[in-house]
Amino acid sequence: MTALDAMPWWAALTASFLLVLGGLITLIGTVGLLRxxxxxxxxHGPAITITLGTGCILIASMVYFTVTQSRLVIHEILIAAFVLMTAPVVSMLIMRAALYRNQYDSRVVSARSVPNPEQELVERGALQPERSFAGDPVNAHEGRTSPRS
Amino acid sequence: MTVGTLLSLAIGFALVCVILAMMLCTVRLLIGPSAHDRVLALDTLWMCTMLLALMLGIRFGSQIYFEAALIIAVLGFVSTIALAKFMMRGEVIE
Known part of the structure; x- marks a missing residue:
């Protein structure tokens, strides 16, 4: 604890404030992820963890090591630049994958929610009886919404 | 209240916060209703692990934890990209 006591008060106050703020922001982001x-x-929950929480703790680390080692220690900028560059890419890729999977699921589910699409269309007169969509639920769904021939 | 006490209290508080955050991420990872929820929780868990390594570096006054945090950040990015591509395409290397 002697290394900590040797710090000037302003550096310790800044580092403490940034550490508490970073820890709280990290916790708030993951509570959003859960709730x-x-x-x-x-x-949107983890975005604040990745940007603000990481930024606060990285600046606290920079302040601490700069003061305790009596030289400029700024190599935490490497992590900050890397995280700030990669976080939007990761977020966009997960979002695109989720959108693709949700669209695929909703197409299959809405096609299967019609119990017998061919019979229903024949009864409504929207389909000639010799046209068959059996065995292909996705095309059967599209055939149900096609205009009357 | 000396300067060292204040700083060590702040580090302890931040460590508790980040460990609680990792627990919440683990809960979402276990109960997540879909696969992309689990991938998102895993990505957040990587980030919290990186923050934990950084704060342990401040706590023990060592620079070695910085390199560990850098490697954790890079590996988390690569693994999340691979998982997102797997969810999108069904295979990673095509």
Whole structure:
């Protein structure tokens, strides 16, 4: 603890404030990840953890090591630049994958929610009886919404 | 209250916060209703691990934890990209 006591008070106050702020922001972001309802709301929770929480703790680390080692220690900028560059890429890729999977699931589910699409269309007169969509639920769904021939 | 006490209290508080955050991420990783929820929770867990390494570096006054945090950040990025590509395409290397 002697190394900590040797710090000037302003550096210790700055580092303490940034550490407490970074820890609280990290906790708030993950509470958002846990508590929000849908996935598209949930993806906004960790963004504050990645940007603000990481930034606060990296600046606290820079202040601490600069003061205790009596030289300029700024190699935490490497982590900050890397994280700030990669966080939007990761977020966009996860979002695109989730959107693709949700669209695929909703197409398959809505096609399968019609119990017998061919019979229903024949009864409504929208389909000639010799045209068959059997065995292909996705095309059967599209055939149901096609205009009358 | 000396300067060292203040700083060590702040480090302890931040460590507790980040460990609680990792627990919440683990809960979301376990109960996540879909696969992309789990991938998002895993990415957040990587980030919290990196913050934990940085704060342990401040706590023990060592520079070695910085390199560990850098490697954790790079590996988390690569693994999340691979998982997102797997969810999108069904295979990683095509």
């Amino acid at each position: 929000l309802k849908t996935f598209y709301q949930r993806i």
